[in-house]
Amino acid sequence: xxxxxxxxxxxxxxxxxxxxxxxxxxxxxxxxxxxxxxxxxxxxxxxxxxxxxxxxxxxxxxxxxxxxxxxxxxxxxxxxxxxxxxxxxxxxxxxxxxxxxxxxxxxxxxxxxxxxxxxxxxxxxxxxxxxxxxxxxxxxxxxxxxxxxxxxxxxxxxxxxxxxxxxxxxxxxxxxxxxxxxxxxxxxxxxxxxxxxxxxxxxxxxxxxxxxxxxxxxxxxxxxxxxxxxxxxxxxxxxxxxxxxxxxxxxxxxxxxxxxxxxxxxxxxxxxxxxxxxxxxxxxxxxxxxxxxxxxxxxxxxxxxxxxxxxxxxxxxxxxxxxxxxxxxxxxxxxxxxxxxxxxxxxxxxxxxxxxxxxxxxxxxxxxxxxxxxxxxxxxxxxxxxxxxxxxxxxxxxxxxxxxxxxxxxxxxxxxxxxxxxxxxxxxxxxxxxxxxxxxxxxxxxxxxxxxxxxxxxxxxxxxxxxxxxxxxxxxxxxxxxxxxxxxxxxxxxxxxxxxxxxxxxxxxxxxxxxxxxxxxxxxxxxxxxxxxxxxxxxxxxxxxxxxxxxxxxxxxxxxxxxxxxxxxxxxxxxxxxxxxxxxxxxxxxxxxxxxxxxxxxxxxxxxxxxxxxxxxxxxxxxxxx
Numbered sequence: 001x002x003x004x005x006x007x008x009x010x011x012x013x014x015x016x017x018x019x020x021x022x023x024x025x026x027x028x029x030x031x032x033x034x035x036x037x038x039x040x041x042x043x044x045x046x047x048x049x050x051x052x053x054x055x056x057x058x059x060x061x062x063x064x065x066x067x068x069x070x071x072x073x074x075x076x077x078x079x080x081x082x083x084x085x086x087x088x089x090x091x092x093x094x095x096x097x098x099x100x101x102x103x104x105x106x107x108x109x110x111x112x113x114x115x116x117x118x119x120x121x122x123x124x125x126x127x128x129x130x131x132x133x134x135x136x137x138x139x140x141x142x143x144x145x146x147x148x149x150x151x152x153x154x155x156x157x158x159x160x161x162x163x164x165x166x167x168x169x170x171x172x173x174x175x176x177x178x179x180x181x182x183x184x185x186x187x188x189x190x191x192x193x194x195x196x197x198x199x200x201x202x203x204x205x206x207x208x209x210x211x212x213x214x215x216x217x218x219x220x221x222x223x224x225x226x227x228x229x230x231x232x233x234x235x236x237x238x239x240x241x242x243x244x245x246x247x248x249x250x251x252x253x254x255x256x257x258x259x260x261x262x263x264x265x266x267x268x269x270x271x272x273x274x275x276x277x278x279x280x281x282x283x284x285x286x287x288x289x290x291x292x293x294x295x296x297x298x299x300x301x302x303x304x305x306x307x308x309x310x311x312x313x314x315x316x317x318x319x320x321x322x323x324x325x326x327x328x329x330x331x332x333x334x335x336x337x338x339x340x341x342x343x344x345x346x347x348x349x350x351x352x353x354x355x356x357x358x359x360x361x362x363x364x365x366x367x368x369x370x371x372x373x374x375x376x377x378x379x380x381x382x383x384x385x386x387x388x389x390x391x392x393x394x395x396x397x398x399x400x401x402x403x404x405x406x407x408x409x410x411x412x413x414x415x416x417x418x419x420x421x422x423x424x425x426x427x428x429x430x431x432x433x434x435x436x437x438x439x440x441x442x443x444x445x446x447x448x449x450x451x452x453x454x455x456x457x458x459x460x461x462x463x464x465x466x467x468x469x470x471x472x473x474x475x476x477x478x479x480x481x482x483x484x485x486x487x488x489x490x491x492x493x494x495x496x497x498x499x500x501x502x503x504x505x506x507x508x509x510x511x512x513x514x515x516x517x518x519x520x521x522x523x524x525x526x527x528x529x530x531x532x533x534x535x536x537x538x539x540x541x542x543x544x545x546x547x548x549x550x551x552x553x554x555x556x557x558x559x560x561x562x563x564x565x566x567x568x569x570x571x572x573x574x575x576x577x578x579x580x581x582x583x584x585x586x587x588x589x590x591x592x593x594x595x596x597x598x599x600x601x602x603x604x605x606x607x608x609x610x611x612x613x614x615x616x617x618x619x620x621x622x623x624x625x626x
Contacts, residue, residue, distance in 0.1 A: 038053035040078060041098070045073075047068055047071075061120075062118050064123065074104075077098055104127065128246070131259075133154070134154075135250075138152065143176055153168055174194070178191075190481075194214075209275075211266075214261060219406040220244055222492070235360070244474060245259045255478045264311065276398070277392060278311060283393045283395070289384065296308075296319050300332055335397060358399045365402070368409050384432075385404065446582070447582050460503070542589045546585060551584055554586055556588050559606055567590070567591060572607070596626040605618075605622055
């Protein structure tokens with residue numbers, strides 16, 4: 001018989017390809033016992049139909065994929081069949097089909113014998129390892145707005161920490177919250193929410209101090225946890241907690257959210273994450289916000305700060321006609337007036353504030369480049385949004401908590417302005433930038449920065465990796481539901497690159513020597529009285545070099561020398577700051593000479609030295625008019 005080798009080779013090749021295809025498709029069944037079917041009954045899951053697992057005998061996996069709510073996922077029985085009648089075990093416990101319950105929030109391994117085991121995988125928001133919240137409104141009522149409270153039943157499940165599970169709590173309340181995060185999203189889109197427990201009931205979550213009010217932020221990305229984490233590392237009091245949770249409302253998956261405290265004064269007057277400790281009658285908690293859309297509210301005389309009062313909540317009208325609010329206006333006007341004064345900064349303004357909280361607050365905002373402090377405004381030239389301050393009875397003003405960080409750590413354009421990692425304006429609003437005109441404030445800023453740079457700021461790169469690993473599968477589920485939201489892999493790469501570049505840039509800037517003020521013109525020295533023909537009424541002015549680390553080889557000279565219209569009253573003198581944590585100030589005092597011809601007189605003060613191995617030179621412009 002003559003063999004057609006061409007046809008035989010073609011047949012063998014086709015057979016080989018067919019076998020490979022069978023193996024790759026999972027149709028190849030390895031030797032040993034096998035699970036032949038695996039089902040969750042609709043009576044157990046609460047779904048409209050049974051869930052049937054996709055069995056891959058080659059990989060020995062059984063997979064379910066759904067974003068629908070699964071009842072009892074933490075104690076669900078499975079109905080299964082085998083090709084041989086033999087016992088099956090999970091963690092050493094023999095399994096009875098349709099009877100034995102298991103926690104399918106994590107993968108479950110069904111062992112048939114010593115060599116054969118199938119891993120049951122549920123690809124679901126409820127099985128990403130993250131907590132999930134289930135909310136059912138009465139009669140499935142929609143949550144339409146930020147004003148109407150909707151009655152609901154609430155439960156929480158934490159697969160990694162069952163001690164934090166909260167069984168169903170009925171007759172509670174939910175409504176919308178936020179400004180742009182609510183307004184810019186269609187009603188059927190992913191909205192943020194506020195939860196409130198009735199009758200002043202205090203509820204603890206994730207082991208945190210109990211509170212009546214909690215919020216669900218619609219942005220689950222790493223930006224906000226990054227800012228909160230940095231605030232905690234800097235020991236900024238009352239920094240919010242952060243927990244990623246999946247949210248289901250009336251059985252429908254709404255996506256991955258960030259669960260945190262509602263900003264308010266602590267009702268227990270003890271202080272807690274997100275809740276400053278203030279006396280609820282004689283202390284205060286305020287928000288400075290450009291929207292200026294809540295009562296009671298007022299604007300400061302200087303800087304026109306838009307203040308919204310969060311606490312106290314006295315009886316009477318909720319506006320500034322109520323005299324119970326007047327002490328807050330007095331406190332903030334006193335601070336703003338001193339900061340706007342020509343006598344700033346040596347006029348006692350520091351006695352009114354907890355300086356370290358302001359420094360730490362600004363460091364976090366600057367590292368993450370929060371647009372609420374940096375963006376320009378259409379009307380006043382500057383805007384402020386979502387910044388918070390507090391004062392306890394008999395205390396001083398503190399800054400915090402940090403809030404509204406969803407637009408941070410990003411070069412994305414906002415109002416035509418790109419925020420690149422090497423952008424370095426101080427806070428653009430004149431009230432914020434005024435703090436940085438105080439040498440003592442700036443020296444402390446450098447000290448706290450350098451104290452934390454290596455241990456707490458540079459190591460945020462590891463935090464990003466850890467957070468990315470924690471929420472990766474949750475973000476995948478979120479993007480399945482909301483395709484226009486961020487891809488997690490891109491987000492991790494971007495935020496690591498942006499934050500590392502920004503930290504390196506700021507570290508270079510903060511370790512430079514700065515001079516305050518950068519110049520002194522006519523208004524700074526004060527005009528002399530021309531009727532008397534002398535400059536004796538002009539004021540002396542002090543210039544300050546601010547550095548981290550001692551300055552060496554210091555020198556100061558007037559460019560015009562003996563022909564200058566100015567003279568050095570107090571020579572350049574260096575001292576270490578009171579904190580003795582690396583901050584140094586060097587001051588020199590200049591004054592116009594007492595007898596000058598009429599006209600405008602100018603000169604340049606040249607300040608030189610070295611700091612941390614780097615030479616520096618400042619040319620400070622001087623001007624006065626006789």
